[in-house]
Amino acid sequence: MNRDIPEFSLQRMPIYLNYLRSLPDDGTCGYISSGAIAQALGFGEVLVRKDLAYTCCAGRPKVGYPRAELIAALENFLCVNDKKCAVLVGAGGLGSALLSYGGFAHYGIELACALDPDREKIGSLIGGKHVYSVDIMGEKCAECSATLAIIAVPAAAAQQTAEELVSAGIKAILNFAPVQINAGEDIKVINIDVAANLAILASML
Amino acid sequence: MNRDIPEFSLQRMPIYLNYLRSLPDDGTCGYISSGAIAQALGFGEVLVRKDLAYTCCAGRPKVGYPRAELIAALENFLCVNDKKCAVLVGAGGLGSALLSYGGFAHYGIELACALDPDREKIGSLIGGKHVYSVDIMGEKCAECSATLAIIAVPAAAAQQTAEELVSAGIKAILNFAPVQINAGEDIKVINIDVAANLAILASML
C-alpha cells in the first residue's frame, strides 16, 4: 500500500503516532515543531521532517505541525481507519497475554480469535477471545477476512503453522517463535525473538 | 564489549546461532557452507561470510564452516557462557509469560525475579520466579548483580520504571511499553512495540 516509503521511515510512523497521541489534549500543544518531536524521541530533526513529509501533512514555518492534523495524517497513512482482522496461533503464555492486550485497537486491528491444538484450551475464552482448534483455521480466517496473523507457537511448530496460515489466506505474519520462517515471496514477515533481543543488549554492554 | 561490529551484524548473530543449534546433531552436518546458511535464513551469502568473520571462526574453502566450532564461536561472541542476570518489572500478562519462558537460558541469561507494585502479586511465584515489591528493586538487582532488565509495565509507568532501574544499576533495558523511554546516554535500550509491529505489517500489504 505504501510501497514508496523507506522501510525505516515506515517503522518510525507508529512511534510518531504514539508520541503525538500521548501529548495532553488541553490546547497547550496545538502545534508542535519537528525539533520538539525529535528531542522527545531521540531522533534527528531533519529525519523527523523527512518522515513526516510522507504523511503529506504540511508543517508551517515558524509554528510547526498542527498536532491534530498530523495525528490524523499518520492514522490515515497507517490505515488505522480500515478495520483489519488478525488471528493468533498458539494460546500459551505469550499468546494469552496478547489476547488480553488492548493495544491493537489503536491501529485499527482486531485480534479476532486464537487457534490452538490443545483440547484443554479449545472452546475456552482467553481475554474475552474464543480459542478454536487449529483444524478450523481456514474457516476462522475466512469468517473475519483475516489478513494478519501472530505466531506464538513453539519453534518446532512455527514453520508448519506459517504454511497453514498462508493457505488460509494470511498475507502478513508476526512471528514470536525463535526460528526464521519461510513463507512465500509476497508474504510479509516480522520476527520478534525476545531472548535474542536480550542477548543482543547483553553483548552491547 | 563488541563495539567494533556493525549494529546489523550483531543483530543477526543470535539468528545464526539459533539456526545452527537447530540442525540435527547426527554428524550429517559437521560442516556447513555460507551458501547453505544464507539459503535457510534468506540472507545473501556474502553477508553471511562477512558476519561470521566477526566470530573469528575460519571457514575452509570447499567444505565450509565447522558447525560445532562455529556454534562455539557464536556463543563466545555473544558471551553465552558469562552468566548474566535480568530482572523483570511488571508481572501482568506479558510479564508472566516471560517469567515462564525458558529461552533466555540459551543465551546465558537468567531472569531472576519479577518486581511489581501490586500487593496481590507480591510474594507469589510466577513461572517459578518470585515476585517482589518494586520498592525493593535496588536490593533485588544488587543481590544477583543484574545488569539487564525487561520493562513490561503500562506505558504511563515505563519512564519512571526505567529511571528506577538505572538507579538500581541496570545497564540495558528491553522495553515492551509502547513509549520511547529516555534513559541515560550509556544505557542501552531496545523497544519492542507489538501492536506497532502488527500495524507496520498491515501497512505493507
Added chain:
DNA sequence: TAGATTGTTAATCGATTAACAATC
C-alpha cells in the same frame, strides 16, 4: 587439475545528516 568455497577489496545502494533556500 578443476571445481567449490572462503575472504577481501571495490562498487552500489539506501538511510541519515548537513547545508541552505523558502516561508511565515
Added chain:
DNA sequence: TAGATTGTTAATCGATTAACAATC
C-alpha cells in the same frame, strides 16, 4: 524586518552486494 521553522538538495555515512583472488 528579524528570527524561527519548514522542506529540499547535496554530502556523508553505513550496510549490502558484486567482483575476484586465494585456497583446499
